[in-house]
Amino acid sequence: MRTLRFATCVVAVACGGCAAQGLPPQQVASHHLEVVSALREPAGYYPGRSTSGLVDGAELSAFLHKNQVAINDIQSRISGIKDGRLPPGCIGEDQYTCVATLAQKFAIADSYNDEDNLVAETKYDVNGKRVTGSKFKFEGAVPGTVRDPRVPDLPPVVRFELTMSRERVSQLAAKLSDDPTFARTQQEYDATGAYELVAAVTAKTCPTLGRDEVAKWIENTVKPAARSFRQRIRRGVEEDKISKNIRFCGRLFSFGSMWASRTYNQYGPDVRGGMVVVVE
Numbered sequence: 001m002r003t004l005r006f007a008t009c010v011v012a013v014a015c016g017g018c019a020a021q022g023l024p025p026q027q028v029a030s031h032h033l034e035v036v037s038a039l040r041e042p043a044g045y046y047p048g049r050s051t052s053g054l055v056d057g058a059e060l061s062a063f064l065h066k067n068q069v070a071i072n073d074i075q076s077r078i079s080g081i082k083d084g085r086l087p088p089g090c091i092g093e094d095q096y097t098c099v100a101t102l103a104q105k106f107a108i109a110d111s112y113n114d115e116d117n118l119v120a121e122t123k124y125d126v127n128g129k130r131v132t133g134s135k136f137k138f139e140g141a142v143p144g145t146v147r148d149p150r151v152p153d154l155p156p157v158v159r160f161e162l163t164m165s166r167e168r169v170s171q172l173a174a175k176l177s178d179d180p181t182f183a184r185t186q187q188e189y190d191a192t193g194a195y196e197l198v199a200a201v202t203a204k205t206c207p208t209l210g211r212d213e214v215a216k217w218i219e220n221t222v223k224p225a226a227r228s229f230r231q232r233i234r235r236g237v238e239e240d241k242i243s244k245n246i247r248f249c250g251r252l253f254s255f256g257s258m259w260a261s262r263t264y265n266q267y268g269p270d271v272r273g274g275m276v277v278v279v280e
Contacts, residue, residue: 032056032057032058033054033055033056033057034054034055034056034057034060039107039141039145039156039157040143040144040145041107041141041143042107042143043103043104043105043106043107043143044075044078044103044107044108045071045074045075045078045099045100045103045108045109046107046108046109047063047064047067047071047074047109047110047112047117047118047119048060048063048064048067048109048110048111048112048117049109049110049111049112055112059112059113060112063112064112067119070096070118070119071119073096074096074099074100074103074118074119077096077097077100078100078103078104080100081100081101081104082104086100087204088100088101088104088200088203088204089101089203089204090102090169090172090200090201090279091169091170091171091172091201091251091279091280092168092169093168093169094167094168094169095118095136095162095164095169096118098162098169098172099118099138099162101200101201101203102140102160102200102201103140104200104203105140105142105196105197105199105200106140106141106142106143106158106193106196106200107140107141107142107143108138108139108140109138109139109140109141110136110137110138110139111137111138114137115132116132116135116136116137117136117137117138118136118138120132120133120136133164134163134164135161135162135163135164136161136162136164137159137160137161137162138160139157139158139159139160140157140158140160140193140196141156141157141158142156142158142177142193142196145157145177156177156178156191157177157193158174158175158176158177158193158196158197159174159175160172160173160174161173161174170280171278171279171280172201172278172279172280173276173277173278173279174193174197174276174277174278174279175274175275175276176192176193176194176197176274176275176276176277177191177192177193178191178192178193178274179192179257179273179274179275180192180194180218180275181223181241181257181275183215183218183219184219186211186212186215189211189214189215189218189219190211192275194214194215194218194277195211195214195215197277197279198214198217198248198249198253199214201251201279202248202249202250202251204250205249205250205251206249206250209249217248218255221246221248222243222246222253222255223243225243225246226241226242226243226255226257227241227242227243228240228241229241229242238258238259238260238261239258239259239260239261240256240257240258240259241255241256241257241258242254242255242256242257243255243256251279251280252279252280253277253278253279254277254278254280255275255276255277256275256276256277256278257273257274257275258273258274258275258276259273259274260273
């Protein structure tokens with residue numbers, strides 16, 4: 001039986017409060033790599049930064065300069081939502097409003113060399129049909145998050161993908177930084193990014209939602225509703241747990257915990273996976 005397929009996000013993390021200012025390209029004398037990270041940054045939008053923590057200074061500066069108007073628009077919406085001048089929202093809103101809403105809970109970053117970044121120019125084919133701009137990819141770090149020394153090459157970020165329809169967000173997919181399937185305590189749930197995601201996308205209908213409410217909802221409603229699937233794959237086994245179309249605070253959620261175990265050599269199985277949440 002085929003299981004539900006979710007979108008995953010391959011995007012970048014960010015850092016540096018100066019990013020929104022659009023540093024002029026001429027300030028960067030030559031191409032050089034800079035080490036940056038958004039893992040310790042406060043919630044907000046940090047445009048154009050790389051997941052690896054390494055960015056080309058000249059290319060990043062040119063990106064910020066070219067897209068300064070769009071970047072300032074997002075930053076303005078973040079401020080407006082924060083001080084109550086603008087309402088939060090994601091599903092049914094334009095991508096800038098959705099990102100500004102997520103940036104109330106996450107340090108959001110995209111990649112300056114990805115054509116699906118948040119401020120990329122939309123391209124059209126000869127018939128006027130969109131070639132780009134139907135999906136946007138980016139990452140979000142929960143403020144204060146640090147790398148796990150056991151897996152230093154895997155930054156603890158939530159990977160997002162927005163799907164657009166008629167200039168509005170129709171779906172948000174998020175691969176959580178850790179799988180709440182295995183969480184039991186509040187501390188374990190807090191390490192997944194699930195609260196920040198749910199609280200952001202339901203901010204308009206449930207503005208006072210608490211961490212314990214989200215944890216108890218997942219523990220007592222989402223997990224018991226999950227259906228389990230197991231299938232053999234090349235050199236291994238895939239195990240899925242799917243909870244579909246669960247309504248909470250006016251939004252529809254689907255949860256997919258997917259893990260694959262493959263044996264490539266004598267050192268044992270390589271186990272990979274995680275949980276993707278789709279919001280509609």
